[in-house]
Amino acid sequence: MVTKEELQKLRRKQMQYNYIILIPLMILFSLVFFLVSSPKVFYLLLWIMAILLFMIEGYRYFTGKIAFSRDMKRLAEYEKDKMGEKQFYKERKVSFLTQGLLVIVIGVQMLLAQDEEPFFTDGAFQWTMAAILVILIPAIHVSVKARAKRIDEWDQEKLKDYQKNNIKRGIAAFFIAFFVMIIAAGVVIANL
Structure with a gap:
């Protein structure tokens, strides 16, 4: 069993590891975003990044090696015990499938992108995207902290109900995004 002090230490390390991964990814994404002028190349590079993340998630899902460090393995074991093995692996499966859908969506965007049009028509769009990237890191931090708090404070039944909802x-958000993408694709195709 994990003590409260050990759990706090593991949660701090979890946030540190997240930042070690997240910040270089954001920098890479920003460089690609601001330096690439072709929509096809932008989506291709974004698609490659999504495929790499999907492969990492697939490795973790299919091998059962859910953590890459001893500390994170200990935290994952704690979460598995707290959530219940079935719910824990269900969460892993949903994460894996979500990564797969992301690869598909970005791939479709790449196929629909047209190179004739400039990717950015003005600087305002670039600054809007920069602001989104700056907001994204704290949003991910809050999301990870909220998930950790739920796992640490809730019982298995409450966690199970939350996961179902x-x-x-x-699924609802995916279908809304999917239909918006279909409509956008129809508009692009109609303007060809």
């Missing part, structure tokens, strides 16, 4: 919301 969260999956339903995720």
Whole structure:
């Protein structure tokens, strides 16, 4: 069993590891975003990044090696015990499938992108995207902290109910995004 002090230490390390991964990814994304003028190349590079993340998630899902460090393995074991093995692996599966859908969506965007048009028509759009990237890091931090708090404070039944509702919301959001993308694709194709 994990003590409260050990759990706090593990949660701090979890945030540190997240930043070690997240900040270089954001810098890479920003460089690609601001330096690439072709929509096809931008989406290709974004698609490659998504494929790499999908492969990492697939490795973790299919091998059961859910953590790359001893500390994170200990934290994952704690979460598995707290959530229940079935719910824990269900969460891993949803994460894996979500990464797969992201690869598909970005791939479709890449196929629909047209190189004739400039990717950015003005600087305002670039600054809007920069602001989104700056907001994204704290948003991810809050999300990870909220998930950790739920796991640490809730019982298995409450976690199970939350996960069911969260999956339903995720499916609804996916279909809304999918239909918006279909409509956008129709508009692009109609203007060809």
